[in-house]
Amino acid sequence: xxxxxxxxxxxxxxxxxxxxxxxxxxxxxxxxxxxxxxxxxxxxxxxxxxxxxxxxxxxxxxxxxxxxxxxxxxxxxxxxxxxxxxxxxxxxxxxxxx
Numbered sequence: 001x002x003x004x005x006x007x008x009x010x011x012x013x014x015x016x017x018x019x020x021x022x023x024x025x026x027x028x029x030x031x032x033x034x035x036x037x038x039x040x041x042x043x044x045x046x047x048x049x050x051x052x053x054x055x056x057x058x059x060x061x062x063x064x065x066x067x068x069x070x071x072x073x074x075x076x077x078x079x080x081x082x083x084x085x086x087x088x089x090x091x092x093x094x095x096x097x098x
Contacts, residue, residue, distance in 0.1 A: 005086065013034060021037030062083075068080075
């Protein structure tokens, strides 16, 4: 799987989360993963919820369209986003290398 994979109705993105960061931001690549820094701690799903909210805002989709589908208890996650294409995600992230 590449970092951004088209699936029926949306995309899956491989994400590496760094919790307890000073601010929410994209932080480049970590191997095959898109690295994301989040201010939330990795406690009781807080970082997962913030990850979903971060991508909803970044990609301008409803929060209900974004969910962490794998890696709920680890730093490496798979985020599924409905209603958007891989090409649109790459354009919004301003990269063709993912």
